[in-house]
Amino acid sequence: MSNIPLAERLRPQSLHGLIGQPHLTSTNCVLSTALSNGKIPSMILWGPPGVGKTTIANIIATSLIKPFFSLSAISSGVKDIREAIDAAQKCNGAILFIDEIHRFNKGQQDALLGAVEKGIITLIGATTENPSFEVNSALLSRCQVYVLKALEKEDLIMLMNHALKTDVELKHKKIKLQETEAFINISGGDVRKLLNLLELVTDAAVNNEELIITNELVMKTAQQRTALYDKKGEQHYDIISAFIKSMRGSDPNAAVYWLARMIEAGEDVKFIARRMVIFASEDIGNANANALLLASNTFQAVNIIGYPESRIILSQCAVYLATSIKSNASYMAINQALSAVKEHGDLPVPLHLRNAPTNLMKNMNHGKDYKYAHSYDNNFVDIEFLPEKIIGTKFYDPGENTREEEIRKFLKVRWKDKYNY
Secondary structure: OOOOOHHHHOOOOOHHHOOOOHHHHOOOOHHHHHHHHOOOOOEEEEOOOOOOHHHHHHHHHHHHOOOEEEEEOOOOOHHHHHHHHHHHHHOOOEEEEEEOHHHOOHHHHHOOHHHHHHOOEEEEEEEOOOHHHHOOHHHHOOOEEEEOOOOOHHHHHHHHHHHHHHOOOOOOOOEEEOOOHHHHHHHOOOHHHHHHHHHHHHOOOOOOOOEEEOHHHHHHHHHHHHHHHOOOOOOHHHHHHHHHHHHHOOOHHHHHHHHHHHHHOOOOHHHHHHHHHHHHHHHHHHHOOHHHHHHHHHHHHHHHHOOOOHHHHHHHHHHHHHHOOOOOHHHHHHHHHHHHHHHHOOOOOOHHHOOOOOHHHHHOOOOOOOOOHHHOHHHOOOOOOOOHHHOOOOOOOOOOOHHHHHHHHHHHHHHOOOOOO
């Protein structure tokens, strides 16, 4: 039995063998044309996990017969970048592939600029995050961004059947792929995860005995042997869910435990911090406005600091959020307002609230009878701000906590019984 994982054994060596991404790899499309011409630009491959970013980089390097250097942004620093650039310079140019390039900080990304600009390296960066936010503008301007799409269900089934028919270890076994839904659901479109799971399931196949793969068998195998294909945090979404729910439930002990699980798995510090920023607004809101400030500062801090020190900053913020008073009133307010927009469509803006930059608009009564709040006592005047059809609709209902009770009293004094505060 080979020690090489199935996903690696099946990795295609040409664009022709790649399943998915036809908008990039089909004949006369951008990548196939570039390879035919023997020259490719520096590029960022942006797409979800397991859709072919690393494979495309390898195919490009093989097709162009150029020196190929590979770095992972998780474990590499400026020193590694400079060593790769020096090696590329000695080769009169090379391809440098950087996996998870979004994890590089600004200084690390800046270290690539000169070499990319001079053509010493052709950079291929792979990222699951929007490069507009995660790759600095100077580097981004020197690269083409190609978007990779999640594979369709039909593509994934085709890939599994291809594996069973052609893989050196599987093609001799009697395996019938009877059901595929569990594979599709568990893998979430991630080819690597799909093939890892297929390999786990087919390990049960014995020569000369038929193995019928059902959803039940796949689920059972996944539950029993998750650790074998979960070494790099494939429980990503389950653990972040547990982390968020622990903070929502005001349990700092559970929150730091799940935080530690993510840190130990090498989770992106910005991903963790970003989720805490969302949590601070969604689950705490105006009950404690400082929560959003601390979470936002945490995001900025860990982006600069990185591991291992950022674990301390993340822990401080997680404990603060977990022990803060909670309110989801603002979150509920925008959801209800969005529902109203979908239900009622584009309701007209009341005339007195409309902008009136021209005489024509003024003659049409735009802005007429609008009252400027600062001209009245307590900077308040009772006029209508909602469209006529939904007058009196209350979207924001303050939570039952000290700060929002103050907000409730404030609103009740001003709007009396209009919104039933």
